[in-house]
Each structure stands twice: as structure tokens, then as C-alpha cells.
Amino acid sequence: MQENVFFFLTMKKDVTFFYDDLNLEEGLCLMRKHGYTAIPVINTKGEYIGTINEGDFLWYFIDHPETTYETIKSTPIKDLIRPDFTPAMMIDATVEELFDQSLKQNFVPIVDDRNIFIGIVTRRRLLHHLMKTQKEIRRYPEEEVYVQS
Known part of the structure; x- marks a missing residue:
């Protein structure tokens, strides 16, 4: 199966995010309540603004x-x-670009071509996929091919 960004995506409906007009007090209280150390921020149009x-x-x-x-x-x-x-990446980014960006941040915000926030890809999800893939490779190693001369 050929993976793409969508394969790893946690959809916006399942992500805690803030609107950019939230005040500092509300933001701090909500961060404490949810227990996250970083949260994506969008505007009322749904565009990704950044991460706080x-x-x-x-x-x-x-x-x-x-x-x-x-x-x-x-x-x-x-x-x-x-x-x-925490810059966002486009939904059509390559998996290699996604992995590279995840080395620099805990999650990668994903946007569409209008900069509308559609979700995040977490480093944890990518690592889990790599671990699973590694186990599959160990379980089903490629068969050795012998060439007769």
C-alpha cells in the first residue's frame, strides 16, 4: 500500500485547536485542561494561523x-x-517531506490548497507506523534468490 499524508492524518474534528481571538486567560486555562503543551491555532475562516x-x-x-x-x-x-x-504542510506533500518535518516538531499541521486547517499528523503516529513496518519486514523477510551460473 502506498501511504500518503491522509493515511496518517488525525482529522480536525478529533484535534484540539484554538481560535486566534481566544484571550490569554482562556488559552492558558484550556491548555491546562487538555494537558497539551502545543496547540494549533486557526482563524474564524478555518485557516491555519500557527501553533501556540x-x-x-x-x-x-x-x-x-x-x-x-x-x-x-x-x-x-x-x-x-x-x-x-510549527509550519503547516499541504495535504499533497510527500510522505518523505512529512517524515522530515516531523523530526523538527511533535506534530505537523496539515492544510488544503486554501490554507484551511484539516488536521494534524503526530510524530507518534509516524513512529508507530515505522515500528509496525519494521516488524512486518522481520516477519516476512524477502526470500533469497539464488542465481545459477
């Missing part, structure tokens, strides 16, 4: 020591997103 992680909140508070509770309630999480952090 716990460190983004920490650096925001360090960089803005004057932050008040009112600021936390009025600052949207989109203000914390780093442009090059």
Missing part, C-alpha cells in the same frame, strides 16, 4: 512584566504566535 505552546505564554509574560489581569483578558493569543514555529 506553553513557552509562548511564558515569554510573553517575561517580555511584558507590566501585564495586568485586564491585559490577560484582552490580549488575543494570535499576538503570541511565532511565524516560523
